[in-house]
Amino acid sequence: MPETIKLDATQTTDIEKAASLLLAGHLVAMPTETVYGLAADASNEQAVRKVFEAKQRPVGHPLIVHVASPERIRYWVDRVPEAAEKLINTFWPGPLTLLLPKKSDVSDFITGGNPGVAVRMPAHPATVATMEKLGRDLVAPSANPYGRISPTTAEHVLGGLSGKIAAVLDGGDCSVGIESTIVDLTGETPVIARPGQISQSDIEACLGITLAPGKGASQVVPGSVKRHYQPVTPTVGVATDQFARLLPEITPSGERIGVIWWQSAPGELASESIMLSADPNEYSRMLYTAMHSMDQANVDRIVIELPPRESRWLAVHDRLGRACTEQFG
Numbered sequence: 001m002p003e004t005i006k007l008d009a010t011q012t013t014d015i016e017k018a019a020s021l022l023l024a025g026h027l028v029a030m031p032t033e034t035v036y037g038l039a040a041d042a043s044n045e046q047a048v049r050k051v052f053e054a055k056q057r058p059v060g061h062p063l064i065v066h067v068a069s070p071e072r073i074r075y076w077v078d079r080v081p082e083a084a085e086k087l088i089n090t091f092w093p094g095p096l097t098l099l100l101p102k103k104s105d106v107s108d109f110i111t112g113g114n115p116g117v118a119v120r121m122p123a124h125p126a127t128v129a130t131m132e133k134l135g136r137d138l139v140a141p142s143a144n145p146y147g148r149i150s151p152t153t154a155e156h157v158l159g160g161l162s163g164k165i166a167a168v169l170d171g172g173d174c175s176v177g178i179e180s181t182i183v184d185l186t187g188e189t190p191v192i193a194r195p196g197q198i199s200q201s202d203i204e205a206c207l208g209i210t211l212a213p214g215k216g217a218s219q220v221v222p223g224s225v226k227r228h229y230q231p232v233t234p235t236v237g238v239a240t241d242q243f244a245r246l247l248p249e250i251t252p253s254g255e256r257i258g259v260i261w262w263q264s265a266p267g268e269l270a271s272e273s274i275m276l277s278a279d280p281n282e283y284s285r286m287l288y289t290a291m292h293s294m295d296q297a298n299v300d301r302i303v304i305e306l307p308p309r310e311s312r313w314l315a316v317h318d319r320l321g322r323a324c325t326e327q328f329g
Contacts (some may be wrong), residue, residue, distance in 0.1 A: 001254050004162045009126035009171035019133040029143035029157040031171025032122040034095050034180050035150040037140025048109045054164045057146040062112035063139040064097050065119045068131035073119045078103050083183050090206045093123040095180040096198050114219040116186040126171045130172050152288045177285035184217040193217030195315040206306045225254040228322040235302040237320050239329025243305050258299035260290045272297045280312045
């Protein structure tokens with residue numbers, strides 16, 4: 001494949017170019033408020049297959065369909081329950097994905113052969129404009145090699161997929177920084193299948209119900225594998241109350257250590273260090289960027305100071321639990 005071209009999301013001609021590439025069956029990385037997605041025309045099964053090839057993603061792992069308006073979900077969804085309508089009216093466009101009963105003709109390459117299809121309306125204007133110009137919906141998993149850190153800049157995309165995709169539409173840094181919340185609405189009661197910025201309390205407030213704790217999704221959803229979002233560099237998580245004590249013990253002599261922290265400054269033990277915010281949303285926005293930076297910093301090991309074990313940090317802990325090869329505390 002020719003070199004991946006970089007398009008400017010602020011230029012109408014570049015949005016038109018992205019749409020024309022997608023219409024021709026090519027792959028284009030697109031900015032969303034969560035992470036950059038690897039987009040393909042969802043109605044073109046050959047294009048959808050290319051997503052799996054470019055990412056080296058296992059076939060059978062479901063994809064999310066991105067739509068430009070709530071009305072577009074009727075092409076994919078068999079029925080829209082009242083709970084879905086409430087969530088759409090409250091949170092779309094935004095970082096919320098709904099798992100709903102699929103129409104019978106929806107490709108198994110999109111759903112992984114499951115009875116539900118995941119749909120969302122992203123909040124990034126350039127991606128919505130591209131879909132409107134295309135006149136079709138997109139599948140758009142994270143634009144990175146399967147299992148690795150999700151991209152939050154166009155440069156992250158090029159670092160992992162340059163030469164494997166036609167283009168990346170550069171829309172700047174993602175404002176949310178982690179993947180969307182997924183709510184499973186295929187059963188009798190809603191279930192949070194993947195935590196994200198929109199929290200359980202947000203969902204409960206919208207629907208006026210209390211969600212059953214610990215209940216799992218009815219099917220496999222994107223981002224649910226045990227090891228995911230991982231740097232190439234071995235990565236360890238350490239709780240704040242053990243950080244000062246354990247950091248010297250897990251820092252072998254002669255190794256260069258990169259530390260991502262939010263409260264406990266690592267001092268001279270760190271060859272490289274990045275401080276993140278004590279605010280969950282700001283921490284989330286910067287997490288993948290920090291992980292990418294450390295992965296490129298020529299360190300032997302990455303150590304991440306884990307945030308508090310509180311409900312508002314649930315989505316961050318979900319991502320770190322999959323990114324770290326080991327955790328302490």
